[in-house]
Amino acid sequence: EIVLTQSxxxxxxSPGERATLSCRASQSxxxxxxxxxxxxxxxxxxxxxxxxxxxxxxxxxxxxGSGSGTDFTLTISRLEPEDFAVxxxxxxxxxxxxxxxxxKVEIK
Amino acid sequence: ExxxxxxxxxxxxxxxxxxxxxxxxxxxxxxxxxxxVRHMSGRGLEWMGRINPSDSHTNYSxxxxxxxxxxxxxxxxxxxxxxxxxxxxxxxxxxxxxxxxWSDYWGLxxxxxxxx
Numbered sequence: 001e002i003v004l005t006q007s008x009x010x011x012x013x014s015p016g017e018r019a020t021l022s023c024r025a026s027q028s029x030x031x032x033x034x035x036x037x038x039x040x041x042x043x044x045x046x047x048x049x050x051x052x053x054x055x056x057x058x059x060x061x062x063x064x065g066s067g068s069g070t071d072f073t074l075t076i077s078r079l080e081p082e083d084f085a086v087x088x089x090x091x092x093x094x095x096x097x098x099x100x101x102x103x104k105v106e107i108k
Numbered sequence: 109e110x111x112x113x114x115x116x117x118x119x120x121x122x123x124x125x126x127x128x129x130x131x132x133x134x135x136x137x138x139x140x141x142x143x144x145v146r147h148m149s150g151r152g153l154e155w156m157g158r159i160n161p162s163d164s165h166t167n168y169s170x171x172x173x174x175x176x177x178x179x180x181x182x183x184x185x186x187x188x189x190x191x192x193x194x195x196x197x198x199x200x201x202x203x204x205x206x207x208x209x210w211s212d213y214w215g216l217x218x219x220x221x222x223x224x
Contacts, residue, residue: 001169033210035210044217045205047210057212088153093209097158098155099145
């Protein structure tokens with residue numbers, strides 16, 4: 001199975017700053033089938049990005065996904081208060097589907 | 109409006125059986141796979157498996173194969189996650205979500221507590 005390693009584990013930033021989250025796969029993700037989710041305490045995950053770079057419905061353009069093969073990035077250009085949360089990457093190109101361990105974006 | 113409505117919280121003892129449910133509405137239930145995801149306290153998300161409600165074809169993660177059963181009743185638009193013998197390590201929140209790969213709609217989660 002493909003292991004996804006997210007870094008850093010925690011990102012401490014201030015509102016207005018840029019956030020760069022990394023997701024590295026143990027082998028190439030087929031057809032760049034990689035998604036990003038946001039999860040806040042007590043809430044279900046929320047789909048942000050799929051197919052590595054396609055924003056889901058209603059997701060603001062300050063969030064963007066990029067990458068291919070084994071290296072993927074989620075970028076938040078200017079952090080808003082509602083962006084402080086845990087972010088997970090997920091690959092669905094190979095079975096079984098797998099998630100990364102998450103990156104927490106916290107207020108500095 | 110697409111909704112996935114999950115059954116309520118459960119408290120069980122080790123060795124007991126359990127089935128939790130996920131009812132879809134606002135879309136054609138048989139057009140989309142349903143996926144189950146585990147979230148243990150303080151840990152990340154874990155993909156458990158999925159089902160195609162139109163023909164009940166399932167895929168499981170090796171980590172969960174043989175310990176849980178995923179099923180669906182398309183006549184009532186509901187998917188299920190079942191255990192025959194719970195363990196304390198099954199204590200977690202379980203989410204159902206719509207989608208074969210990425211998931212665009214999620215239920216609110218069912219908290220399962222297994223304790224003697």
